[in-house]
Each structure stands twice: as C-alpha cells, then as structure tokens.
Amino acid sequence: MPRPMTVAEKILAAHAGLDEVRPGQLVECDLDLVLANDITAPIAIDVFRELGATEVFDRDRVCLVPDHYAPNKDIKSAEQTKKMRDFAREQKITHYWEQGCAGIEHALLPEQGVVVPGDLVIGADSHTCTYGALGAFSTGVGSTDAGVGLATGRAWFKVPPTIKFVIDGELTDGAAAKDIILHIIGLIGVDGALYQAMEFTGSTIASLSMEGRMCISNMAIEAGGKAGIMEVDDVARAWLEGRCEREYVEYHADVDAEYAQVIHIDAADIKPCVSWPHLPSNTHPVTESRDITIDQAVIGSCTNGRIEDMRAAAEVLRGRKVNENVRCIVIPATQAVFKQCMTEGLADVFIDANCVFSTPTCGPCLGGYMGILAAGERCVSTTNRNFVGRMGDPTSEVYLASPAVAAASAVAGHIALPSDL
Amino acid sequence: MHFEGTVFRYGRDVDTDVIIPARYLNSSDHAHLAAHAMEDLDPTFATRVQPGDIVVAEENFGCGSSREHAPVALKAAGVSCVIAKSFARIFYRNAINVGLAILECPEAVDAIADGAKVAVDTETGTITNLDTGATFTAEPFPPFIAEIIEAGGLVERTRAKLAARS
Numbered sequence: 235m236p237r238p239m240t241v242a243e244k245i246l247a248a249h250a251g252l253d254e255v256r257p258g259q260l261v262e263c264d265l266d267l268v269l270a271n272d273i274t275a276p277i278a279i280d281v282f283r284e285l286g287a288t289e290v291f292d293r294d295r296v297c298l299v300p301d302h303y304a305p306n307k308d309i310k311s312a313e314q315t316k317k318m319r320d321f322a323r324e325q326k327i328t329h330y331w332e333q334g335c336a337g338i339e340h341a342l343l344p345e346q347g348v349v350v351p352g353d354l355v356i357g358a359d360s361h362t363c364t365y366g367a368l369g370a371f372s373t374g375v376g377s378t379d380a381g382v383g384l385a386t387g388r389a390w391f392k393v394p395p396t397i398k399f400v401i402d403g404e405l406t407d408g409a410a411a412k413d414i415i416l417h418i419i420g421l422i423g424v425d426g427a428l429y430q431a432m433e434f435t436g437s438t439i440a441s442l443s444m445e446g447r448m449c450i451s452n453m454a455i456e457a458g459g460k461a462g463i464m465e466v467d468d469v470a471r472a473w474l475e476g477r478c479e480r481e482y483v484e485y486h487a488d489v490d491a492e493y494a495q496v497i498h499i500d501a502a503d504i505k506p507c508v509s510w511p512h513l514p515s516n517t518h519p520v521t522e523s524r525d526i527t528i529d530q531a532v533i534g535s536c537t538n539g540r541i542e543d544m545r546a547a548a549e550v551l552r553g554r555k556v557n558e559n560v561r562c563i564v565i566p567a568t569q570a571v572f573k574q575c576m577t578e579g580l581a582d583v584f585i586d587a588n589c590v591f592s593t594p595t596c597g598p599c600l601g602g603y604m605g606i607l608a609a610g611e612r613c614v615s616t617t618n619r620n621f622v623g624r625m626g627d628p629t630s631e632v633y634l635a636s637p638a639v640a641a642a643s644a645v646a647g648h649i650a651l652p653s654d655l
Numbered sequence: 656m657h658f659e660g661t662v663f664r665y666g667r668d669v670d671t672d673v674i675i676p677a678r679y680l681n682s683s684d685h686a687h688l689a690a691h692a693m694e695d696l697d698p699t700f701a702t703r704v705q706p707g708d709i710v711v712a713e714e715n716f717g718c719g720s721s722r723e724h725a726p727v728a729l730k731a732a733g734v735s736c737v738i739a740k741s742f743a744r745i746f747y748r749n750a751i752n753v754g755l756a757i758l759e760c761p762e763a764v765d766a767i768a769d770g771a772k773v774a775v776d777t778e779t780g781t782i783t784n785l786d787t788g789a790t791f792t793a794e795p796f797p798p799f800i801a802e803i804i805e806a807g808g809l810v811e812r813t814r815a816k817l818a819a820r821s
Contacts, residue, residue, distance in 0.1 A: 260799040276683055286814060376722070458715065600720070
C-alpha cells in the first residue's frame with residue numbers, strides 16, 4: 235500500500251511513474267501540457283532552439299496564447315507575438331489561438347476544455363495555478379523550464395508539502411470568491427504558502443461556481459503557493475461535461491493524508507475586502523476603506539474576467555453611471571465571455587454606464603497598456619497584484635477587490651460596497 | 656565560483672515587478688533589461704551597480720510573476736549573486752536555470768549592511784563580510800539542483816541528456 239497522499243502528491247507520483255512520493259522528494263515528471271504566452275514564449279523558443287530540438291514533444295500538448303501585450307501594443311510587442319505565431323505555425327501547434335479567437339490564457343484554457351482534472355501542467359506564467367480548481371496540478375515556471383518542457387515534455391519538481399484550507403459556512407454581506415482568497419492571503423501573508431501546495435475544501439468552496447473556484451486557485455501564487463488545488467465534485471463534472479477533449483482522472487486526497495498545516499476558516503468571518511498597496515496581503519474591510527477616492531476601476535483579468543464576474547459588475551452598474559472622476563475599464567477575459575456579455579445585454583449595461591468595454595487582453599493588470607496610471611493615481615482593480623508600479627507610474631496605487639466592489643467604487647468615486655449606492 | 660562586490664541591500668518581498676517592471680517586457684534584450692533593473696525600487700541601481708556586486712535582501716525575494724526577465728536583468732546588470740533569507744519559488748528555479756547565483760542565509764542577511772564589501776564562495780556556501788571579517792555559511796543546494804548548476808544550467812543539462820539518448 236502506498237502512503238496516504240494529498241491530491242498534489244498523487245498527481246506528481248502518477249506523472250513520475252511512482253507509487254508514492256513524499257514532500258521534499260525531487261522527481262522528474264511527464265507533463266500533460268506546456269503553456270507560454272507572448273512575453274514568455276519568445277525566450278522559451280530560444281531555449282528550445284538552443285537545445286538543438288527540432289520538434290515539440292507533442293503538438294497537441296502545447297498551448298501558446300497571445301494575451302499579455304496582444305492585440306499588439308507596439309512594434310516590439312508585435313515582434314514577440316510574431317515570433318510565437320511563426321513557431322506555432324512551424325510546429326503545427328494545435329492549441330494556438332490567434333487574436334480574435336483568443337483571450338486571457340487562464341480563462342481560455344479551462345473554457346476550451348484543454349485542461350482536465352488530474353493533469354500536470356507547467357506554464358510560463360505565474361497564474362498557471364488557476365487550473366488547480368479543476369483538480370489539476372498546475373504551476374508557474376520560467377521560460378527556460380517551459381522551453382525544456384516544449385522539447386522534452388518533462389520537468390523536475392520538488393514535491394511540496396500541502397496546507398489544507400477548510401472553509402465552511404455561508405458567505406454573507408455580499409462577500410464573493412475574491413474575498414475568500416484575499417482573506418486567506420491576508421491571514422497567511424505573501425509567503426505564507428511558500429514552496430507549498432494549497433488545497434481548498436469545505437462547504438463554502440463546494441457552494442461556489444467554477445468561476446469562483448478559479449478565482450481562488452488563481453491567486454494561490456500571491457501567497458507563494460506552488461499550486462492551489464480543489465477536488466473534483468459534481469459542480470466541476472457538470473462544468474467539464476461537453477467541454478473537455480480528453481479522458482480525465484480524478485484524484486482525491488486520502489483521509490489520513492499528511493498536511494503541513496490545516497487551517498479552518500468560518501465563512502461568516504469573511505467580509506468584502508480590499509488589498510491596499512503594495513502587497514496582496516494588505517487586506518482591509520471595504521467598510522474601513524471608504525475614504526479612499528479613486529481615479530480608475532479595472533474589471534477583468536485572469537482572476538476576475540469570467541462571465542460570472544461580468545454579471546456581478548453589471549448588476550451593480552445597471553441603470554447607473556460611472557462617477558465623473560473615474561474611468562471604469564471592463565475587459566472580458568475571452569472572446570466567448572465577450573460574446574456572452576453581448577448576448578445577455580451586459581455590454582449595453584457597461585456602455586450605458588460610460589465604461590470602457592474592451593477586447594480581451596491582460597493589458598492594464600501588469601501595466602502593459604489599456605489603462606495605465608499616471609503619477610499618484612489610484613485604481614480599484616479586480617486583478618491579482620498591487621505591487622509598486624504594477625499598473626503604471628511607481629507612485630500610483632492599486633487596490634485589489636471583487637468585481638461587485640470595483641463596480642460600486644466606480645460609481646461612488648471612492649471604495650464602496652454595492653449597498654452604499 | 657568566487658565573487659567579491661559591494662552590497663545593495665533591500666527589504667522583504669522584493670517582487671519581480673520592481674526587479675523589472677512589465678512595461679519593459681516588450682523585449683527580452685539583455686542590455687535593455689539591465690538598464691531598467693530594480694528601477695521602481697531603487698531608480699539609481701542600474702547606474703551604480705558594478706560587475707560582481709551583490710544583492711542582499713530579507714524574505715521572499717522575487718515574489719510575483721514568473722518572468723525569467725527578472726534574474727536575467729539582475730545578471731545582465733552585473734549582479735554576481737543574490738543572498739536572501741528566502742526566495743519565491745519561481746524566482747529560485749529561474750535563477751538556477753539562467754545561472755544567477757543565489758544563496759539562502761538569514762544570519763548573513765542580518766549581519767550585512769548596505770554598501771558592505773562581501774566575498775562569496777558558491778561551492779562552499781561561504782559568505783564573508785570583508786568589512787567586519789565575519790563569515791557565514793549558506794544552506795547547501797540539494798544534490799539534484801547542484802547537478803543542474805554544475806552542468807551549467809538546465810539547458811546544458813538537458814542538452815547533455817538528449818545527446819546521451821540519441
């Protein structure tokens with residue numbers, strides 16, 4: 235009998251061809267998917283060539299997504315997307331999405347059914363941990379690891395210990411999935427899960443949609459986590475139905491699996507909150523943040539650019555106008571979400587409220603384009619990082635919040651709850 | 656490897672956005688990245704840093720994005736080594752992969768001031784504060800990672816393995 239294992243340990247063991255693994259063990263694994271984007275792929279392609287490789291390990295298992303500075307923001311960005319596009323054509327990569335079919339990678343891959351439960355995925359983007367919500371072990375790496383992955387379909391891992399977060403009870407006061415993960419990061423700090431996997435469970439998680447779950451797994455990296463894993467349940471199975479291309483394997487944690495730590499959280503303690511500059515762990519209740527006036531609100535990103543997020547923002551903005559001192563920029567994460575916004579009339583709501591309503595891109599989240607902040611400006615954003623200079627000038631400020639809070643703040647002109655309007 | 660240089664000392668949670676802001680990620684040219692290294696944390700860093708200089712920081716150095724441009728920017732700017740109390744895991748992997756020396760040594764971090772002259776021997780993990788004479792020993796790398804470093808990085812190691820297979 236192998237030792238009792240967590241989900242992370244089971245997936246790594248299976249992909250290393252071992253019956254069991256232990257935290258701290260170094261293993262070499264076969265990968266199900268290797269992902270890169272327009273910023274990280276060019277370097278990974280250089281590494282691929284440097285290795286003397288001529289063919290990717292499996293053209294169906296490589297994902298290349300132009301999303302960070304695409305549609306191309308300048309000539310240099312155009313060169314980077316071109317380099318990735320040329321490589322995708324040369325290698326006949328199945329999962330390359332051209333601008334107009336694409337979207338933000340971590341919303342796009344699950345939506346298109348490319349990632350399935352039990353997968354082991356590396357992505358040259360730190361928010362690759364998003365797919366943990368689907369019961370996959372997926373983690374961010376740099377371009378060199380991705381380049382080696384492209385050539386060999388393999389990567390080395392140090393098996394991480396797992397911290398289990400058990401969140402039980404009903405969310406109240408308008409708290410959303412985003413508030414759960416901001417609350418957790420506030421609790422354990424930006425290195426609270428360093429070198430460790432996070433596993434999220436409990437009745438609160440079970441009550442969330444896949445969109446909400448992906449928002450939580452997405453930000454595991456903001457606590458230093460290597461993965462942010464949830465077990466597959468009926469909600470996940472229903473969401474995967476008709477979507478995924480491959481047979482999948484569900485891994486469930488053994489009841490006597492060893493955890494580095496088990497943290498219990500009562501959902502009633504989670505309030506709508508905002509992470510003040512300049513760390514995601516600097517969380518404060520919205521009720522203590524109302525004095526903060528804003529110049530901009532951004533609603534979108536791989537964290538909160540899914541249809542449920544668009545609906546939550548539209549519900550607040552419906553029949554209202556964005557404050558005259560605020561620019562509100564709404565960016566659906568994928569073409570499908572964009573189209574759904576049109577079908578459901580959400581696009582009308584945003585435009586009637588005087589929002590900028592944009593084609594999918596990572597754009598402002600990382601200070602690329604489509605909403606850069608001037609010196610001293612403040613932005614409430616549904617994105618994932620509020621580091622110094624993240625969205626523009628080094629003296630600008632980013633406050634992280636849920637879509638409903640960002641929309642309410644856009645209307646109020648200061649950080650606010652929907653119930654304040 | 657033996658390095659000697661002047662210390663640039665910083666606090667905890669030095670993130671990859673300040674190591675190399677995303678507004679410069681429209682190119683991966685090393686000189687371009689080096690010119691903007693640490694710009695949002697220490698605007699004069701790129702003009703003051705000399706080949707061999709050493710960055711010393713508290714916990715969680717390199718947190719945030721997976722951009723390999725971060726260790727590349729530091730290395731291209733002339734930084735020989737980063738000594739920290741701990742590193743964010745993607746930065747840790749990336750630094751090893753691109754050949755930027757990194758050492759975890761909380762005691763050394765506490766005892767080294769900004770501007771100090773420091774010598775580092777990466778094979779033994781010995782860190783010497785040349786101003787005070789104090790020496791410290793960093794955590795050794797696990798053998799598997801030492802093997803990657805010894806091979807000259809992940810690309811070299813993989814190339815050797817691919818060659819052995821064919």
